[in-house]
């Protein structure tokens with residue numbers, strides 16, 4: 001797989017009037033591969049939002065470089081190419097919708113790119129259909145639920161036909177229903193269109209769905225790997241970074257600490273049930289024998 | 290609930306008047322206002338009344354809504370009427386009683402002046418009742434585009450209006466939330482003298498303003514992430530097209546204007 005985003009030894013410092021600011025991101029190097037689902041985990045203030053804003057040129061690195069496709073984000077001539085390649089969804093659904101009508105908001109990015117009206121129409125309709133919001137095309141955004149607003153925001157990004165979808169805790173302000181709605185939409189787009197996903201989240205279950213996880217602590221990327229492997233092998237480091245394991249992984253860890261040999265690495269409720277089933281069968285086998 | 294408020298007084302519909310190009314409606318409104326100021330004779334008022342009545346009928350807006358728009362200024366209408374009746378001089382007295390001189394000219398002038406006010410309000414209301422604020426903003430942006438040559442920031446003004454329209458319901462909702470939260474902690478917004486009430490508003494306004502600035506910051510970032518870079522090279526999804534109905538509306542307005550001018554000149 002080829003890399004679509006390359007981050008090389010990037011640091012970022014917020015400019016502050018009063019004092020020398022601390023580095024919000026320190027010497028991070030990472031790649032985003034085309035077609036993968038990468039989750040970025042970390043406690044509050046660990047630099048996730050700062051890092052993700054560096055990936056589409058909203059912030060420019062203080063040190064190091066970020067390359068999207070063939071373009072350095074510092075290259076002013078290609079900044080719009082960069083932003084078209086990586087769509088971005090923010091945490092607060094209210095503060096990223098610009099227009100007073102759903103379909104006009106989805107059209108916003110394309111209008112900025114100077115696409116012809118006819119093509120905008122087609123791409124807006126297609127994007128709204130892709131997030132299953134076609135019937136709300138003429139609705140006012142403030143009448144929608146949080147999950148619906150986030151889907152509209154996704155449609156707005158999708159209409160620009162990006163290769164990557166960057167999402168900064170897109171479900172943090174939603175109720176469980178809205179959370180499911182949004183995650184299912186993203187999963188479907190990832191599966192059906194091969195959309196590359198970079199998801200910042202503090203829900204470990206959401207990270208489980210991805211191919212790869214990066215854990216941030218104090219502006220550094222301290223851990224990297226496939227989620228299951230990482231949650232199993234690096235449980236200590238993850239807890240030290242201020243995160244909690246997925247509930248079932250935590251349960252397995254505590255049961256093992258109590259001397260129960262839970263088989264495998266259960267992360268979800270279903271897997272835990274299966275593990276208990278296996279354990280019981282094993283014990284019965286022992287008694288019989 | 291607060292967020293269900295409609296902005297302005299737009300009354301959605303699918304009538305002939307609703308479907309007119311908003312740019313045409315705006316231009317015709319300017320002509321209409323000119324007519325209200327130009328109209329002079331009895332016939333002219335008749336034409337203008339007929340023009341307004343036909344427009345109102347075609348818009349399928351209920352008379353109740355049109356009248357409602359006049360109600361807030363009814364006092365001014367009545368005041369104008371009384372003032373004009375009392376202080377217009379004329380040669381054909383109807384009633385003379387002490388210092389009171391009511392003349393035929395005075396009555397005529399008072400009726401006409403009041404009618405002008407009513408026409409003005411009813412006509413402009415008809416526009417805002419049949420055209421959404423966002424369509425009006427759009428139309429204004431497109432009509433004023435030539436002002437760009439004079440470095441007047443037409444696009445920026447329109448974008449500001451759009452964002453204001455988008456966020457008013459959101460901010461109202463937030464006000465509602467903060468108010469409820471403060472009331473639950475014992476704040477009292479409804480009693481006391483003016484100063485006390487103004488003081489009670491401070492804990493409401495502070496979080497509201499802080500929130501609004503945070504929103505503005507995030508929105509600016511979201512707009513940049515979606516390649517917003519001002520009005521240059523920007524296209525629009527919705528193309529406004531002048532239809533045959535717009536032609537008819539222009540024709541009818543022109544005819545009324547002509548009749549009014551004719552009466553004035555002859």
Ligand SMILES: Nc1ncnc2c1ncn2[C@@H]1O[C@H](COP(=O)(O)OP(=O)(O)O)[C@@H](O)[C@H]1O
Nearest residue numbers: 014016024042043044045046047048049050051
């Ligand atoms: N606008 C800002 N100005 C100054 N410092 C900031 C700003 N935004 C974030 N920071 C600081 O940068 C660090 C990383 O923040 P952020 O990237 O938002 O973390 P996260 O998204 O993981 O919660 C924090 O210490 C935070 O205080």
Ligand SMILES: [Mg+2]
Nearest residue numbers: 048049168169
């Ligand atoms: Mg954050």
